[in-house]
Amino acid sequence: MPSYTSPMGVLEALRDTLAAVAGVQTCRIGLEANLAPDDYPIVRIVPSSSTPSENLSGLRMHECLIYFGLPITEGDGGLEALYGQIFALEAALLSALPTSGSWLARWVETVTDEDRVAAYKLMALRVEVVG
Secondary structure: OOOOOOHHHHHHHHHHHHHOOOOOOEEEEOOOOOOOHHHOOEEEEEEEEEEEOOOOOOOEEEEEEEEEEEEOOHHHOHHHHHHHHHHHHHHHHHHHOOOOOOOEEEEEEEEEOOOOOOOEEEEEEEEEEEO
8 A cells, every 4th residue: 555645655546546547558657758659548647736735634735737648640530539539538537536535636627738739639637636
């Protein structure tokens, strides 16, 4: 069982939980520069802050971006079909976030790439993770 007193223990628990979502090819902590097509569908957890939890004494609240994405291929039925696929992945990731137990996560928002990346469709969940 991971140690929830350290930020890394909570991030590893989140990584392991999201790696088990059906269809996720790779799930890691950190967003590396050299992603390959074989890495997709990806999930990447990037912490942005860590503060004392206001509601749970002795625990931390970690704000994270959880990047997720799919490759854009010629046979995908266009961007409209790809949006359907990525929103299905979003729903699966949101369903996997724990809402009770020794650590929990709260979804704040989903940020889109606004179709700015040519080869991939990327989005990010902004979440608060307490543990």
